[in-house]
Amino acid sequence: MAETTQDGPGEALGAKFLDQVPIEITVSVGKARPLLRDLLRIDRGGILPLDRRIDDPVELYIGDRLIARGELQEVDGDQPGQIAVRLTEVIDVASGD
Template sequence: MDKTADSNPFAQVPIEITVSVGRARPLVKDLLTLSQDAVLPLDRRVEDAVELYIGDRLIARGELQELEGDRAGQLAVRLTEVADLRSGIS
């Protein structure tokens, strides 16, 4: 980490990142009939990139991965594309 980030008073403030794996657009009538164990198809495939957002701003894309070792089973994201936070992601 560079010294500018270390000296920034906000550097230690946690921020929430949302990882979007896809979207669903069911009809309201179909949504009202959902029950436990129902399957809601998304608009993406398992191998498609996920998107990372801060609020509604896209900050990165990546691939879902499962951690190993003492964190086995925990999901993580390997970043494949990161936005220049000043100008956005291309």
Template sequence: MDDNTAPTVPATPDLTARGARLLQQIPIEVTVSVGRARPLVQDLLNLSESAILRLDRRIDDPVEIYVGDKLIARGELQEMEGADAGQLAVRLTEVVGDARDLG
């Protein structure tokens, strides 16, 4: 063993469980996609305040929820009530495939 190399400690179930609990406490960014647009470059360059950019979705279509580029769920947009009135939120309607494996 090199003098500059720290000895390795084998993972034990206790250390593994502790590490998993610590990882679960880390905040993660989630992206909610309401749709996509494909304007021409010329149209994009001419955008101004009050312009409307048409999306490929309808107002009542489900939104998609991503972690990175991985789709994890779908849901519907909602407005919070009470102390959080006016805050935009998403009510999950479907958890997609492997997203359950994230927990």
């Protein structure tokens, strides 16, 4: 097995490989804390209030790590009603801020 260094061909190959790895980002629009009895009674069409307002920023996570905040927007394009997030703040993940 060939050994590679940080400056060798393995680094370039690794960087190209990592560029192709998909990452799942979770967008959190809010949380709900209903009583169990209320949750058991909810039917289709029921409303579950969240702890945020519609114009509050959403939070973007990779796993449990907050990476950014943004605003929900409707995307112009082929699929009417499709939403996206416009980033308003990107967290410095190196320092955790």
